[in-house]
Each structure stands twice: as C-alpha cells, then as structure tokens.
Amino acid sequence: MIPVMEIFGPTIQGEGIVIGRKTMFVRTAGCDFRCSWCDSKFTWDGTMKDEIRMMTAEEIYGELRAAGGQSFNHVTLSGGNPALIKDLGQLIDLLHLEGCQVALETQGSKYQDWMNRIDQLTISPKPPSSTMNQDLDKLDDIISQLDTDKINLKVVVFEETDYQFAKKIHHCYPQLPFYIQVGNPYLDDSVDNHTEKLLHRYEALIDRVMADDEMNNVYVTPQLHTLLWSNQKGV
Numbered sequence: 001m002i003p004v005m006e007i008f009g010p011t012i013q014g015e016g017i018v019i020g021r022k023t024m025f026v027r028t029a030g031c032d033f034r035c036s037w038c039d040s041k042f043t044w045d046g047t048m049k050d051e052i053r054m055m056t057a058e059e060i061y062g063e064l065r066a067a068g069g070q071s072f073n074h075v076t077l078s079g080g081n082p083a084l085i086k087d088l089g090q091l092i093d094l095l096h097l098e099g100c101q102v103a104l105e106t107q108g109s110k111y112q113d114w115m116n117r118i119d120q121l122t123i124s125p126k127p128p129s130s131t132m133n134q135d136l137d138k139l140d141d142i143i144s145q146l147d148t149d150k151i152n153l154k155v156v157v158f159e160e161t162d163y164q165f166a167k168k169i170h171h172c173y174p175q176l177p178f179y180i181q182v183g184n185p186y187l188d189d190s191v192d193n194h195t196e197k198l199l200h201r202y203e204a205l206i207d208r209v210m211a212d213d214e215m216n217n218v219y220v221t222p223q224l225h226t227l228l229w230s231n232q233k234g235v
C-alpha cells in the first residue's frame with residue numbers, strides 16, 4: 001500500500017531536468033526531513049493527515065486516468081519523501097506497462113531497489129538553510145548504487161552558504177547533470193502573485209553563477225509553476 005497525499009494534473013513539471021514537461025503528479029505522505037522552507041509541509045506536519053489515503057498501485061493508476069484521461073504519458077512521483085515507500089515499485093512497473101514515463105523527486109536519504117527503474121530520478125540534497133544535516137556518506141552510498149544516466153542533482157539555494165554547498169555537491173559528482181534552483185520563501189498558499197520578487201531572486205542567482213568560473217556546467221532554474229501559480233496546491 002502507498003500513502004497518498006494528493007494526485008493532480010496534467011500540469012507542467014515546474015522544476016529540474018524535465019522542466020516544462022506535461023506530467024501528472026502523485027504526492028506521497030510522510031518525510032524523514034523537516035526542511036525549514038519546505039513548500040510541501042502538509043505532507044508531514046499533520047495539518048492534512050485526514051486526507052492521506054492508503055492506496056494500491058491499481059487504485060492510483062485509476063485515479064490518474066480519472067483526472068487526466070488519455071492526456072498524459074508522464075507521471076512525477078514526489079512527496080514528502082517517496083523513497084520511504086517500498087511498494088512504490090509496483091506503481092512504477094504498472095505505469096511503465098501502461099506506456100508512461102516516470103520521474104521521481106527525493107532528497108537522497110533513503111535507497112530503494114526500484115530507483116533504477118525510474119526514468120528521471122532527481123536527487124535534491126539539502127543545503128544549510130534547510131536546517132537539515134544531510135548525511136553525505138549516505139548520499140554517496142545511494143548514488144553509487146544508481147545508474148548515472150538516469151539521475152540528476154538539484155540543489156535549492158536561498159543564501160551564500162547554500163550556494164557553497166551546491167558547489168561542493170556539484171564538484172563531488174561532476175558527471176551528473178546539475179541543477180541549481182532558486183529558493184522560494186513565499187510559502188503562503190494565497191493566490192498572491194510573488195512572480196516579480198521570485199524573478200529578482202532568480203536573477204541574483206543567475207548573476208552569482210555567471211561570475212563563477214567553477215560553475216560552468218550547470219543549469220540555473222526557477223520553479224516555473226511557482227512563477228505562474230505561486231505556492232498553490234495541486235498545480
């Protein structure tokens with residue numbers, strides 16, 4: 001069984017290596033981290049615990065089709081930390097059988113043997129501003145068990161210490177595609193539009209990377225969905 005917090009889409013993947021891709025989302029409940037700026041706290045802080053549903057892979061697939069019809073062939077699994085859930089392998093296999101590609105977002109704290117069956121696996125180690133103390137040996141152990149052609153790294157940056165952390169991670173794994181993503185501090189879920197402020201922060205991060213001759217092989221990205229829809233749920 002899989003603890004599901006929400007199923008939504010089709011929408012665009014707003015982040016990372018498949019940014020812009022038409023995709024459905026399955027968001028699992030529960031996380032082993034507590035990032036200070038987590039934009040999906042409702043997956044772990046108890047405020048929406050009544051909405052968690054224990055579902056089989058078949059039930060999730062049925063709901064994806066009910067929401068998206070035939071209008072998708074890509075599904076993103078996020079959370080919370082979907083890597084906590086052993087049974088997710090059944091959903092990944094079913095989605096593949098049904099002709100869908102599968103992406104997954106995780107922070108690199110847990111390994112599952114289904115990870116090598118993900119088409120685009122994004123690992124997003126947490127920088128100092130998150131207040132998490134990412135175990136870099138564990139991260140290394142996980143990365144060493146994965147196919148390098150399937151994984152990419154994404155580090156969120158709010159401040160200079162985060163930027164230095166991002167650099168360190170990139171230089172540990174120069175062979176992996178590296179995404180540096182601007183942090184969003186505007187986490188209220190009102191429909192207030194924070195686009196202009198977010199674009200300023202994005203531009204500042206671009207300037208930082210452009211001036212740095214040790215960060216040439218990187219992608220600097222915003223959260224596209226956040227520019228469009230702020231931190232609304234379900235988009």
Ligand SMILES: C[S@@+](CC[C@H](N)C(=O)[O-])C[C@H]1O[C@@H](n2cnc3c(N)ncnc32)[C@H](O)[C@@H]1O
Binds near residue numbers: 039
């Ligand atoms: C909500 S997390 C869920 C998956 C997994 N727990 C993780 O952190 O990778 C999905 C992505 O959103 C990023 N994220 C979370 N809060 C953010 C924020 N306030 N600004 C920018 N990115 C954020 C995370 O770093 C991660 O890359």
Ligand SMILES: Nc1nc2[nH]cc(C(=O)O)c2c(=O)[nH]1
Binds near residue numbers: 011012078079225235
């Ligand atoms: N559109 C959209 N793109 C996303 N990329 C990563 C997301 C996430 O919360 O993991 C996310 C999300 O919540 N919505």
Ligand code: SF4
Binds near residue numbers: 031035038079081
């Ligand atoms: S690891 Fe991901 S889901 Fe968990 S608290 Fe951090 S950003 Fe949120």
Ligand SMILES: [Mg+2]
Binds near residue numbers: 039040
């Ligand atoms: Mg999100």
